[in-house]
Amino acid sequence: MELRQLQYFVKVARKQHVTQAAEELHVAQSAVSRQIRLLEEELGVNLFVQKGRNLHLTSVGRLFLSRIERIMTDLEKAVSEIHEFLDPEAGEIRVGFPHSVVLHLLPTVVAAFRKFHPNVKFKLRQGTYNSLIRDVSKGDIDLAFISPFPENHEYVTGDLLLTEELYAIVPQHHILSEYQTIRLEQLKDESFVMFGEEYSLRTIVMEACLKAGFTPHVGFEAEETDTIRGLVAAGMGVSLLPEMALAEGGSLRPIKVRISEPRVTRTVGLIHRTGERLPPVAEVFRRFLLEYVHSR
Structure with a gap:
């Protein structure tokens, strides 16, 4: 089983279409189809079923996807952490937020942080309370502003800001x-x-x-x-x-x-995934944010 096969599998599962997946992967459609076929042969199961022009996951395919997405997320974080270890000032912070926070607090604190860390990049994602909890829990984002702050939650923890x-x-x-x-x-x-x-x-x-x-x-x-x-x-x-x-x-x-x-x-609070250490640059931002908010 190769990493490339898993990447192709996840992309096809999300797009439900081999051609569209191949276009985003910048490879030939035949290459994607071949790798999916080899993956299914190795596992001994059908991961997809054809429905019209789209491919839909089988029940086994859905189970496999849920596991593989976690593995791919952890792999991406591992690579990112290595890059940040080599140069923490060139890292990326993935932050989620509700719309009512972005109007004032988020732009202000990011601008203040960038004065001291000008090369750090931010990847921002707006969401509702439930979607932000989900994205942090899955590891899709590092941190999320959230309201109300969840005092006791199985998958996320964090700091009450205000x-x-x-x-x-x-x-x-x-x-x-x-x-x-x-x-x-x-x-x-x-x-x-x-x-x-x-x-x-x-x-x-x-x-x-x-x-x-x-x-x-x-x-x-x-x-x-x-x-x-x-x-x-x-x-x-x-x-x-x-x-x-x-x-x-x-x-x-x-x-x-x-x-x-x-x-x-x-x-209003700031949450991250329970039981998991934040990437170095995200931890720097978290500490900066707490000091920034509590000093005002």
């Missing part, structure tokens, strides 16, 4: 826009602009509203804080957003109002 207050946001001419503080129940008759159900901020807002004694009416759903701010500013409803997501604003700016009862907060 606890952040959520504010109510309302249109500029809303009756509550002149208030310094409000109780959350004062929004019970409003239409809310919410994140989709896969986003952790939606859960935080829903739980806070239930604690205040009402179930919010969701008039609009969105995937980014910019969209939510714009819809609220345009008079489409109200919402709750963390202070970090309100640091910047476009031409449409809602009014933010502090919530006195109940106090609504979220935690």
